[in-house]
Structures are given as structure tokens and as C-alpha cells.
Amino acid sequence: MRRIAPLAVLALAVVAVPVVIAQAPSGAPGAPDKSRVTAGTYAADAGHTMVVWEVDHLGFSKYTGIFGDVTGTLVIDPANLAAAKVDVTIPVSKVTTASAGLTSHLLRAGKDGGKADFFGAAPADAKFVSTGVTLDDDGDEAKVTGNLTLNGVTKPVTLDVEFHGAGVGMNKKETIGFQAEATIKRSDFGIAYGIPMVSDAVELEIHAAFEKQ
Structure with missing residues (x-):
């Protein structure tokens, strides 16, 4: 799952299921322990998404760039991960690259x-x-399908998602972290320059x- 995905969005965005177990730094409040995840509605941490x-x-x-300040929600129940829902918004106007000119x-x-x-x-x-969540046979990976709207165009996109960690964050809120990857064609969204x-x-x-929340 090291291959990633085309430009934009999307969204952010992002995620929707505690899946694969990843390494967390020793002593960190979050850990790759799925038993720490509790059912409910979660809001994207814009400063860390x-x-x-x-x-x-x-x-x-x-060449790499970043969309930050992502907002949105995740609704999740560890007892029914296939029913998880994610809805995130990515402010394209805040795109960042290493080159001011670009x-x-x-x-x-x-x-x-x-x-x-x-x-x-x-x-x-x-x-x-998101429109659907499919877990693999072992339940340790998931594909999250959904609709990505970018540049006024909406297309289906599939994210490969893995669970990174869960726990109580520095602000005393239960927090869940994920990584996701995808690849898109920018021409599908009317961005064909170059x-x-x-x-x-x-x-x-x-x-x-x-x-x-």
C-alpha cells in the first residue's frame, strides 16, 4: 500500500475504518490498538489532517504539494465497520508547494x-x-469508495485505508488516526494543463x- 493517488482532494479525505496495525512512537498517547476505538461521530483535526x-x-x-486545513466528520462503530461514513472538505485555495512560483x-x-x-x-x-467500506478477509485493510468533487466535477474514487492509532489526545479528546492512498487522473476533473x-x-x-465530538 505504498502507492498513492492523484491530485487533489480530496479528501481529503480520507478515511474511515480502523484497519491495519501500524507502528506508533513509544510513549505517545495514540497506539495501533483497535480496542481503543469507540463508536460515535468524530470531527477532522484540521491542524493534523x-x-x-x-x-x-x-x-x-x-513533485509534491499539500492540501491542509481539512474539515469534516467520521461516523464509526467498531462493531460495524462496514457502515462507517466519512465526509470531508479540502480547501483547494490553501494549496502549498515548495515553490512560491508554482x-x-x-x-x-x-x-x-x-x-x-x-x-x-x-x-x-x-x-x-464515502459511499461504501469493504474490509478484506482478515479485516485488517479496507477500501473506502466515495465521490470526490474537485474543480466542479464529481467522480468516484477508491481509497486504500489503514488504521494508524487511537487514544486520548493532548486536548483530552478521543482521537483516531488513519493513512489512506489513492490515484486519480486530473484530466477527469478538467485539469489537463501540461x-x-x-x-x-x-x-x-x-x-x-x-x-x-
């Missing part, structure tokens, strides 16, 4: 009133809403924390 995207640039290197390009208006190369000056938030020099495929890696 992000969607990392990666594209291939000219066949020479991979970040500006992603968010600049189209020339002479034309279509923007990427997201444009006032992009709508991206959104991921293809094939810059890859159509966008790899997404999502790191998400949810706090119980």
Missing part, C-alpha cells in the same frame, strides 16, 4: 479571462463523501486525525 499529492515532472522527478501558478486566473491552467484564483473547496509533460496521474497520500 492533510492530503499530500504527487505528480511526475517531465520524467525527471516527482503555488501562484496553481491559483492564478486564466489569461485574458480564459480558463485557468490549474485551479484558478478562487477555486471551490474539494469534497469527498499533460503529458506533467503526469495526468496524481498520487494521493492522506494523513488524517479525527477527534470524538
Whole structure:
């Protein structure tokens, strides 16, 4: 599950089931212990949830950016993980890259009133809403299907999700953390600038924390 997913969203977003057991730092409040997860509604921890995207640039290197400040909810019951629901929103306008010039390009208006190369000056938030959760035979991995809306286009996307940890966070709230991966084609969402020099495929890696409400 080290392959990730195409650009955007989505959303964030992200997640929806305690699954694979991962390593946690010794002494940390969170641990890869599924018995710590309790049923309820959880809100995304915007400061610790992000969607990392990666594209291939000219066949020479991979280029990475981040969508942060993800918001939304996770509804989960350890007794019925297949019924888990996730609904997250990703503020595309807050995209971050290592290059001020590229970040500006992603968010600049189209020339002479034309279509923007990427997201444009006032992009709508991206959104991921789950439609189903499928656990593997061992119950240690899950595929979360859902609809991703990006750049005004809605398409089905499948996330490969694994459980990272659960426990009581520094703010005394029950917290669950996940990792998720997916790959999308940006052309499916009307973002075709630079293809094939810059890859159509966008790899997404999502790191998400949810706090119980």
C-alpha cells in the first residue's frame, strides 16, 4: 500500500475504518490498538489532517504539494465497520508547494479571462463523501469508495485505508488516526494543463486525525 493517488482532494479525505496495525512512537498517547476505538461521530483535526499529492515532472522527478486545513466528520462503530461514513472538505485555495512560483501558478486566473491552467484564483473547496467500506478477509485493510468533487466535477474514487492509532489526545479528546492512498487522473476533473509533460496521474497520500465530538 505504498502507492498513492492523484491530485487533489480530496479528501481529503480520507478515511474511515480502523484497519491495519501500524507502528506508533513509544510513549505517545495514540497506539495501533483497535480496542481503543469507540463508536460515535468524530470531527477532522484540521491542524493534523492533510492530503499530500504527487505528480511526475517531465520524467525527471516527482513533485509534491499539500492540501491542509481539512474539515469534516467520521461516523464509526467498531462493531460495524462496514457502515462507517466519512465526509470531508479540502480547501483547494490553501494549496502549498515548495515553490512560491508554482503555488501562484496553481491559483492564478486564466489569461485574458480564459480558463485557468490549474485551479484558478478562487477555486471551490474539494469534497469527498464515502459511499461504501469493504474490509478484506482478515479485516485488517479496507477500501473506502466515495465521490470526490474537485474543480466542479464529481467522480468516484477508491481509497486504500489503514488504521494508524487511537487514544486520548493532548486536548483530552478521543482521537483516531488513519493513512489512506489513492490515484486519480486530473484530466477527469478538467485539469489537463501540461499533460503529458506533467503526469495526468496524481498520487494521493492522506494523513488524517479525527477527534470524538
